[in-house]
Amino acid sequence: MSFSRLPASVRQAALLACLAAIPAVGSFWWHRAHRERDGFPRMPAAGIPAWREAIVWVDVRSPDAFRRSALPGAINLPENAWNEKIDGFLDVWEPGKMIVVYGATGDESAAIGVARRLKKEANIADGIMILEGGFEAWEPAKP
Amino acid sequence: MGTRKAMNTRDASHVFCLVLQVFIGGFFLVTGVSKAIDPLGFAGEIANYRIVTGWLTLATAHYLPWLEIVAGAGLFVRRIRTGALLVCGGLLLVFTAALVATCARGLDIRCGCIGGVPTTVPLALLRNAILLAACGAIVRIWSRKKH
Numbered sequence: 001m002s003f004s005r006l007p008a009s010v011r012q013a014a015l016l017a018c019l020a021a022i023p024a025v026g027s028f029w030w031h032r033a034h035r036e037r038d039g040f041p042r043m044p045a046a047g048i049p050a051w052r053e054a055i056v057w058v059d060v061r062s063p064d065a066f067r068r069s070a071l072p073g074a075i076n077l078p079e080n081a082w083n084e085k086i087d088g089f090l091d092v093w094e095p096g097k098m099i100v101v102y103g104a105t106g107d108e109s110a111a112i113g114v115a116r117r118l119k120k121e122a123n124i125a126d127g128i129m130i131l132e133g134g135f136e137a138w139e140p141a142k143p
Numbered sequence: 144m145g146t147r148k149a150m151n152t153r154d155a156s157h158v159f160c161l162v163l164q165v166f167i168g169g170f171f172l173v174t175g176v177s178k179a180i181d182p183l184g185f186a187g188e189i190a191n192y193r194i195v196t197g198w199l200t201l202a203t204a205h206y207l208p209w210l211e212i213v214a215g216a217g218l219f220v221r222r223i224r225t226g227a228l229l230v231c232g233g234l235l236l237v238f239t240a241a242l243v244a245t246c247a248r249g250l251d252i253r254c255g256c257i258g259g260v261p262t263t264v265p266l267a268l269l270r271n272a273i274l275l276a277a278c279g280a281i282v283r284i285w286s287r288k289k290h
Contacts, residue, residue, distance in 0.1 A: 012226020013233070016217050020210040027182060028205045035183070041201075047184045054190035096196030127197045 040115050043100055043129045045137035055098040058089070060114045061135065065104065071138060074102075079113045086122060099124065102131035102138075153288075160284045163277045164218050167231055170274060171215030178208035192245050210234070225285070232278040239271045 003011065035042045043051075048071070057074035059066050066076040075092060077085050093099065099118065103111040111130045118124045131137065178185040186204035189195060195203055211234065217227030242264055262270075 009225040009229045012217075012223045013229040014226075016213050016223065016226055016230050017210060020206065020213040023179075023212075024206040024209040027179065027209070028202070031182060031205070041183070043183060047181070047187055051187035051190060054187060054193070098190060098197070098200065127200075 038112050038116075039119075040101075040112065041129045042132040044132050048131075048138055051098075051100070055100050056089075056093050058099055058101040058114060058118075059135070060101060060110045061104050065135075069135075071102070071135070077114055079110060079117070082114075082117060082121075090122060093124075096127070098127045098129065100129045100131050103134045105134045105136045106132075108134065156284050156287070160281055163281050164224070167228075167274060167277055167281075168215045168218035171211045171218075171231055171234075175208045175211030175215060178204075179212065182208065191250070192241055193248075193250065194241060194244070228278060228281060232275065235271050235275050235278070239268065239275075242267055242271075 003014075006014075031041070057071045059070050059074040059076050060078050061070075061076070062078060063076055063081070066074070070076070075085075075089050077089050099115075101111040101115045101118070103109075108130055111134065115128050115130060118128055182201075182204045185208065186200050189203055189207075190200050210230065214227045214230035214234065217223045218231065220227070246264055
């Protein structure tokens with residue numbers, strides 16, 4: 001069945017679906033350029049309530065800081081305790097579930113380090129993000 | 144006399160149809176824009192439904208708001224308005240099915256249909272039913288005009 005033989009409404013709907021893809025691709029690339037650094041998208045702290053339990057939070061701060069306060073449901077995985085804690089993390093994480101890594105502050109080096117190891121050593125191909133501003137950015141919004 | 148009455152009925156149904164188009168088109172434009180300005184937040188709402196995962200969540204979060212905007216605006220363009228109505232109706236059916244499926248799985252979600260504005264599931268279902276009824280009314284008026 002050729003495209004021209006389809007009902008006009010279906011042809012128009014297909015045209016609209018294609019038309020919507022143009023700004024969608026633009027939006028995707030804009031966000032990639034502005035919100036992605038070192039290969040990982042940045043999640044703004046304002047987005048935390050929307051995501052809730054749909055993602056796995058990875059806290060790369062020290063175990064002491066983690067015990068004092070952390071995002072609800074977060075898993076502590078500091079880079080210097082990688083070997084001891086990675087198996088525990090992989091037991092909790094379900095394939096396909098997004099991961100957001102956060103450190104203490106806006107200095108993201110510790111979070112990037114763990115995110116890279118998750119990608120390379122734990123073979124998690126995609127769905128890893130970094131919390132913009134770290135734990136500090138979330139804390140003021142705490143009830 | 145009879146002709147004038149028929150003309151008045153036609154005018155009234157034309158105005159009613161226009162009101163419904165503004166209602167549906169306006170709804171899709173507002174919800175689309177509210178989601179397009181924060182695709183990452185919308186991706187979170189999608190992820191909570193646990194229907195799509197990984198990169199597909201982000202792709203859907205970037206595409207769906209623009210489809211809503213294009214379909215909403217398309218309702219005001221004479222040449223493509225039937226296709227736009229088809230997209231609007233299709234989207235409403237998909238959203239309703241997703242809400243029902245998620246509730247059936249016992250997941251505690253908020254609708255996320257209007258970016259940043261939390262809506263309870265029963266309220267979202269009622270709103271979708273009203274919008275679908277409006278789509279149906281437009282189809283009825285348009286098909287009557289054809290004959």
